[in-house]
Amino acid sequence: MKARVTAHEAAPPLPGPGGEGANARWQQRSVASVWHPCTQMKRLQAVPPLPIASAAGPWLTDHEGKRYFDAISSWWVNLFGHADARINAALKDQLDRLEHVMLAGCTHAPAVELAERLSARTGGVLGHAFFASDGASAVEIALKMSFHSWRNRGLIDKREFVCLRGGYHGETIGALAVTDVALFRDAYDPLLMRSHIVMSPDARQAQPGESAADVARRALADLESMLASRHAHIAALIVEPLVQCAAGIALHDPLYLREARALCDRYQVHLIADEIAVGCGRTGTFFAFEQAAAGSETPPVWPDLVCLSKGITGGYLPLSLVLARDTLYDAFLDDDTARGFLHSHSYTGNPLACRAALAVLDRFDTEPVFERNRVAAEALTAVLQRVNDDPRVSGGLRHLGMMWAFDVRADLADPAFAERFHLAGRQLGLLIRPIGRTVYLMPPYVLDADGAAWLAQRTLDTLDQVLPSTPGSRHAA
């Protein structure tokens, strides 16, 4: 393992563009002027933001030349590393052709091609792409579309939504109403529409002797009783397929998706798949939902609406979109303007963002992305397996595609655990941000086996710094 570490450490730090003290100067100016997202600004005095000057591949470089491995793909958006030559070239070309034009009354090749190519990836089942800018706006759109399409069909009572315990769908008022993360939601609760929260299929809830599929069946029973009693009022169920990421990379059995699809059909409820985090190959298939029918006799099943964002531009530009089925789309076709879907955002379908997305799809079409990831994943998993016998860890390693997670024992993780881990990671050259006591990796798809093993080892080294090996020693300290 030592040799691998050396291989990755070998590159000398780049000369810092700002010289000594440059980091501190940017940190101070940022704290004074930028209101940072997802941050208690008072805390930022003590934990200033990492000032990044440049990036290439999986590496971020600060103003003094120190490198950090982007172990969480810059909040789950990056796919092929930073400053990827192919995406850069596509963007430079697009920049000299058309930077932006409105998508109401106008159209352009990047939006058309992106819509066509994404639809083709669903076998044409989801044939219509509605563009927006951020993940949360895609969720808003999906909720509105579902409600409005039922309304156009005369089913005006269908205006409630069902979501999963621990689910996350974004921070705008509508998206927050189908989100169950107390920290983000509670302050705004008085503003939010009421949704129905049903049991999550999170496999961590397995009782002794229960499999992930058994947990999924229990969650399905809960969903069914909700749909059976309320279906006349319910427009849609929204789920994060295969992984509830913000809940702490909570995995579930694909059986849940297959059977939830069947229940939604039976009770005339739309199924919205929020693939904002899990789409674009993160789980080992382009759409996570492709795995819904895996291991069963069932033919492929699809949701009614799919939300995509984050990785779709390779982490370059804000772009989101909602893919919709013909039946849902057709409900809006009418001579009456008001029965159309009149939602819009100024930058909807921005050509630069769409062009970046096309460059991302080109890479999926022309390179063995999934095979390469499988090789890297094997090497990473091999090293991280060690947490399975680690007394500091509860429940062992979770892994799917290009995501890994383990939970530190509740009694060892104080409330500052995530922050301490993040800061220790910075010292060791990692950008990593645990969710509560869940340590997770979601690296860009640019790892070879050596890099993957290095990343896993460095994560374990960080754990050693934060929780010195003997359990209990932190309490004694």
Ligand SMILES: *Cc1c(COP(=O)(O)O)cnc(C)c1O
């Ligand atoms: C990140 C995320 C969102 C929100 O996307 P933003 O671009 O941050 O608004 C919604 N759903 C899921 C599953 C996400 O991970």
